[in-house]
Amino acid sequence: ETGVTQTPRHLVMGMTNKKSLKCEQHLGHNAMYWYKQSAKKPLELMFVYNFKEQTENNSVPSRFSPECPNSSHLFLHLHTLQPEDSALYLCASSQGGTPEETQYFGPGTRLLVL
């Protein structure tokens, strides 16, 4: 595997379920990101991890819980979601977490909350 991978690619869950999204980067990067992409809206930055430490939480509801066990893996734990949380969730990584860097994106997980 190369680049940034995300699993699952599609997920349907009820509002009472608990699920997790997984992201893995094979690029040797030290910064990882979660974004939410909803139709007709700008990408929303949710969380940033630099060298495994969370450096940004963009006022995300607590029903979204990130976990970064090492620089290569990033999880997003989901519980008691709402239908408006249905969206494409994108993971990205970059080399060292500086503002001029290119971010490399995974293909996303398409989430539907019923």
Next chain:
Amino acid sequence: AQSVTQLDSQVPVFEEAPVELRCNYSSSVSVYLFWYVQYPNQGLQLLLKYLSGSTLVESINGFEAEFNKSQTSFHLRKPSVHISDTAEYFCAVSDSGGYNKLIFGAGTRLAVHP
């Protein structure tokens, strides 16, 4: 706070015609500017970026963008588009004196017709 405005949500164009996708930003600080492209069912990938120096930047597949500080714009252009350029294009900005936080526009869907 920074923001990015992409003035056109959709741009239809015929193959081999020129195209311009518009992007304006607002920021009180010095910025870096990016264009990312998202092909169907894929994550975003960098098309080009402006960090410093020449205000005209080019991509390997014929796109170019010009940084205009006085007009706070970073419009994307291509003199002759191909069917394969059909995708969604996102303009983004980061604070050059800050950390790795990208602010995205809402995107422009480019549809190239034969």
